[in-house]
Amino acid sequence: MIDAYEDPGTPDCRGGWAYLAWLVRCQPGRALAGAVLASVWMVLLAAAPYLLSRAVDDGLESGDQAALAGWTAALVAVGALNAWLSIMRHRTMTRVRMDGYFRTTKVVVRQTVRLGAGLSRQVRAGEVVTIGVGDVHTIAGSLTVIGPGVGSVVVYVFVAGLLLSVSPLLAGVVLLGVPVVAVLVGPLMTRLQGTEAEYRERQGVLTARIGDLAGGLRVLNGLGGKGLFADAFERDSQRLRAQGYRVGAVTSWLQALGLGLPTLFLAVVTWLAARLAAQGELTVGELVSVYGYVAVLVGSVAFLVDMGYQLSRGVVAARRVVRLLRLEPAPDTGTADAPGEPAVLHDPGSGVRVAPGRLTALVGARHAEVSAVVDRLGRYGPSDATWGGVRLDAMPLDQVRAGILVADHEADLFAGSLREVVAGRRERAPADLVRAVRAAAADDIVQGLAEGLDSPVTAQGRSLSGGQRQRVRLMRALLADPEVLLAVEPTSALDAHTEAAVARRLRAARAGRTTVVTTTSPLVLDHAETVHYLVDGKVAATGHHRDLLQREPGYRALVARDPEDTEGTEDTEGTEDTDVAEEAVR
Numbered sequence: 001m002i003d004a005y006e007d008p009g010t011p012d013c014r015g016g017w018a019y020l021a022w023l024v025r026c027q028p029g030r031a032l033a034g035a036v037l038a039s040v041w042m043v044l045l046a047a048a049p050y051l052l053s054r055a056v057d058d059g060l061e062s063g064d065q066a067a068l069a070g071w072t073a074a075l076v077a078v079g080a081l082n083a084w085l086s087i088m089r090h091r092t093m094t095r096v097r098m099d100g101y102f103r104t105t106k107v108v109v110r111q112t113v114r115l116g117a118g119l120s121r122q123v124r125a126g127e128v129v130t131i132g133v134g135d136v137h138t139i140a141g142s143l144t145v146i147g148p149g150v151g152s153v154v155v156y157v158f159v160a161g162l163l164l165s166v167s168p169l170l171a172g173v174v175l176l177g178v179p180v181v182a183v184l185v186g187p188l189m190t191r192l193q194g195t196e197a198e199y200r201e202r203q204g205v206l207t208a209r210i211g212d213l214a215g216g217l218r219v220l221n222g223l224g225g226k227g228l229f230a231d232a233f234e235r236d237s238q239r240l241r242a243q244g245y246r247v248g249a250v251t252s253w254l255q256a257l258g259l260g261l262p263t264l265f266l267a268v269v270t271w272l273a274a275r276l277a278a279q280g281e282l283t284v285g286e287l288v289s290v291y292g293y294v295a296v297l298v299g300s301v302a303f304l305v306d307m308g309y310q311l312s313r314g315v316v317a318a319r320r321v322v323r324l325l326r327l328e329p330a331p332d333t334g335t336a337d338a339p340g341e342p343a344v345l346h347d348p349g350s351g352v353r354v355a356p357g358r359l360t361a362l363v364g365a366r367h368a369e370v371s372a373v374v375d376r377l378g379r380y381g382p383s384d385a386t387w388g389g390v391r392l393d394a395m396p397l398d399q400v401r402a403g404i405l406v407a408d409h410e411a412d413l414f415a416g417s418l419r420e421v422v423a424g425r426r427e428r429a430p431a432d433l434v435r436a437v438r439a440a441a442a443d444d445i446v447q448g449l450a451e452g453l454d455s456p457v458t459a460q461g462r463s464l465s466g467g468q469r470q471r472v473r474l475m476r477a478l479l480a481d482p483e484v485l486l487a488v489e490p491t492s493a494l495d496a497h498t499e500a501a502v503a504r505r506l507r508a509a510r511a512g513r514t515t516v517v518t519t520t521s522p523l524v525l526d527h528a529e530t531v532h533y534l535v536d537g538k539v540a541a542t543g544h545h546r547d548l549l550q551r552e553p554g555y556r557a558l559v560a561r562d563p564e565d566t567e568g569t570e571d572t573e574g575t576e577d578t579d580v581a582e583e584a585v586r
Helices: 016-025 028-060 065-122 125-166 168-223 226-278 284-325 367-377 397-403 418-423 430-439 443-448 466-480 496-509 545-551 553-559 575-585
Strands: 345-347 352-354 359-364 404-407 484-488 514-518 530-535 538-543
Touching (some): 028 125, 168 226, 367 404, 404 466, 418 430, 418 466, 430 466, 466 496, 496 514, 530 545, 538 545
Parallel strands (some): 359 514
């Protein structure tokens, strides 16, 4: 089975069938072993009726006790061997399934990492979740039909040969019966693929809505839009349920035909064999063997129908995975080097000019317009922004990412210890941790956890409050210490006292570095060295916060509040805060 750190290989993305074939080719020995074990297992199942017929004809009918004992012993030995083969077959096919599961998971994760920030712009979040939760399991499950499928074909030929030695008529009925079943079931397989594909599409849409609802419930409540969103979700869920019924209808017909047609087939062959036995053309033992042969064929035909069902679902799921794997990240053709020293960051689209080494604030009535400026300055979309006079899209993306960090207030937090969450892959010096904890006003978070920085944090920081999560994200961004930090609403979930502390400390912590914050908080704006006031996504005024309050009515209406009195909260020398942070880190 694939190792956790092993390269999963290069998948075949020509289509769903090609992808499934690639998964089989990645483990040829195991797939071949599963097919051989299943074939021998099913052939021995068919051999049991032959041994039983010999025991009846040679032992019971003739009264030969030795022959009866011999054939009975052979039957017991074959049964014991077949029990062991069944265990090994199941174990082998389970390993095939698990390899397919982990290999598909790894190529999907590798592709999402490769697409990076461009993933959300090319595929819905619900689509990725549906692939990870459902399609990977479906693909892995479809691989387990390799053994029974191959074994069913082998035993079909084997039983037809045995019946040919008993009665050419019965052999002819068997050889013609199975293709008739395939002809009847085939159209349903095609229909199942279509209904299953539509069901998966609707499931992806609904999953995306669930994510939106969970993430924006508080906002929807405040805007009074919860009912409207709930109605849309109800309509989508009703459509999904209706489509699920259609999938269920096709599946039920497949299962009914998979069991009903072979049983009817068994009845026809048994009736013919009984007539031949009554006419003296078959012995009693041969009649028993024919019944056993056809009973084995009932199972093999059911396996073949189930194989078609599983493969139909597997192909639909594989096509969705292939569609994700075919996506390409935005081309990175940049050859110009990033500035080697602090330089001006400029967005011609909005007119925002960020001076190096200063704390700059962006203010706008519409969050989307301000965020669009940050996306362009961080090269997270089409951009003609420049850094040091050179276009960002002319620089290699890795250099841009190394120098410019966009810290979103809703950025993901991964599970792990708090130290791992904020430090990432690199070891951080205790002094750096102290400075980051203090600058983000996160002393109380570290002190409040039982094990301090080594305390576990759940995925997305669910074990923390909203304000604590925001300060942990800010701590992580400050600890990265990029040349340019673009912080989106870094204090929006904080109370006034904590926000004032962060506003004071952020400028000092980023001294000599370029920092841009998007905010409408006067507590933060009062510490900014430059404020750009944006109207309709364009710079309408630039200056200091207090100057803009006096000369820009629109700016004053947007940011003016009655903040709590913060006198007495200014740091004198900062020594007390530093001592608290050091104690928290320890």
